[in-house]
């Protein structure tokens with residue numbers, strides 16, 4: 357007997373979660389299955405809608421993504437789902453994330469400093485990042501820790517100054533109060549700050565957060581803001597920031613870093629909790645969906661591979677949210693580029709040398725590989741007809757846009773996830 361639901365979402369990244377939340381909101385019985393733990397804990401935690409216009413190479417960041425959406429080509433996922441799905445999808449996520457995220461008060465992009473000292477245009481950002489915005493002219497000091505890799509405060513401060521941000525920026529390196537192994541994961545620092553154990557520093561017993569503030573205090577000077585690597589707790593980030601703010605008498609912010617990412621972990625926790633609260637059923641890490649049965653263009657069942665045993669899952673409607681090559685939703689080899697579960701059509705040049713540009717930052721075809729969708733978000737065959745009547749796609753498995761270049765990854769995942777989830781629920 358197959359495990360049943362109205363809507364089955366395949367993929368546990370931001371597109372899959374947005375689809376499942378939207379389908380639940382529309383009243384469907386929803387199940388989300390995902391092969392691996394999600395990719396969210398690698399992500400920066402920033403939710404970009406559109407940072408750069410795809411047709412305006414070399415131009416600066418987009419000020420208002422909603423103004424720019426109207427100029428996108430018809431094949432772009434935003435053009436297919438329409439501006440209202442982008443807004444409604446973001447509103448759904450705003451509800452799920454509550455006070456942990458900011459940016460919803462304006463359509464304009466915020467400018468967030470990153471660990472490399474670049475400034476990233478983004479639509480929503482963790483509350484922990486808010487005091488660090490590059491548009492703020494308050495003096496700041498960036499802090500890194502002796503053994504922590506992945507964030508060099510001096511380099512970031514130099515780059516931010518060179519980028520011309522309006523704030524004076526300096527940097528300091530301090531010893532973290534507990535000696536952490538050279539190759540420790542960022543989560544080790546975050547858990548120590550969550551747990552706040554007692555340490556002995558120069559013969560004096562101090563809690564870790566207090567000892568860290570003591571080490572930083574001499575470097576603060578007149579700065580009104582102190583920026584930390586994004587390791588300020590997984591479970592109690594607001595409490596940790598508040599304590600450091602009191603002790604240092606300065607606003608505290610985190611600078612997003614590369615993977616694995618503590619803000620990404622928090623985002624994952626919040627979104628999965630929101631889906632659970634909404635009554636969605638979640639099965640992550642149980643194995644991949646590897647096959648399906650279909651009759652006359654309608655999928656009847658899919659099969660999850662649990663340690664070699666195929667487990668059938670049946671639904672009225674399916675959402676494919678398996679990501680691109682990084683997520684496992686698109687595959688490529690010498691023969692070509694494929695969508696591995698349903699074999700949906702993925703347009704690509706037959707000559708593999710045309711997949712990429714010789715310049716590293718050139719116009720690479722492979723960045724846009726993915727399924728082509730119709731206005732109902734159904735993947736279509738080469739003929740333009742839907743591959744299946746009850747399959748929709750959401751997120752990075754959809755092709756036709758270059759999200760790393762235009763900085764639109766989460767926005768497209770949220771908007772197409774929202775639209776696919778709503779439509780699937782309506783037809784279930």
Ligand SMILES: Cc1cc2nc3c(=O)[nH]c(=O)nc-3n(C[C@H](O)[C@H](O)[C@H](O)COP(=O)(O)OP(=O)(O)OC[C@H]3O[C@@H](n4cnc5c(N)ncnc54)[C@H](O)[C@@H]3O)c2cc1C
Pocket residue numbers: 366367368369370371372389390391392393394395396398399400401402403404405614615643644645646677678679680682683684685697750751752753763764765766767769
């Ligand atoms: C390092 C990194 C940094 C990022 N930084 C940003 C950023 O700064 N701003 C921003 O907006 N976005 C960022 N993103 C992108 C964002 O988090 C999403 O990855 C992107 O929007 C695509 O989401 P998705 O849900 O479509 O796919 P993915 O996130 O790739 O999720 C696909 C899911 O499908 C599952 N899956 C794949 N195949 C199967 C199968 N056969 N059966 C079952 N499950 C399957 C995978 O396990 C995965 O959980 C970043 C991502 C990464 C990895």
